[in-house]
Amino acid sequence: MVKLNFSRELRLLTPLQFKSVFEQPFRASTPEMTLLARQNNLTHPRLGLTVAKKHLKRAHDRNRVKRLVRESFRLRQHQLPACDFVFVAKGGIAKLDNVTFRQTLEKLWQRHIRLAQKS
Known part of the structure; x- marks a missing residue:
């Protein structure tokens, strides 16, 4: 059975972990949000x-x-590549309702899955 938890090991916790993602990330963006990714070991x-x-x-x-x-x-973790992801909220994000927000975020996840398959 697949576990769908969000335990401590699935989080970026330290500034050093965040900094490594910000250095040379793969980006997927919309005007309201950005999803950065960098492969981890x-x-x-x-x-x-x-x-x-x-x-x-x-x-x-x-x-x-x-x-x-x-x-x-949490729901997509088993389909995502082994990367460190950082979600960055941008201006205009407050105007999105929950359904639109989820759909937009889903497109960003799909983009990172495609990027990981190419490399």
Whole structure:
């Protein structure tokens, strides 16, 4: 049976881990969000989130975005390549409803899956 958890080992936790992804990432972007990726030496993907107050003033809005991204990652983790992913929220993300947000994020995941298959 496939486990769909989001344990500590599936997260980027330290600034050094984030920095390595920001150095030379593969990018998939929309005007509202960017998904950066960089291959890791592990057998599983990991996720880091950056949701700034600059784009989402209220904490409950930032929490909603993070919750949706974590849930999407949790459900897709076994189809994703062994990469470190960093989700970056940009301006206009607050205007997206949950359905549109999920669809947009799904397209970004698919793009990274295709990029990993090419390389």
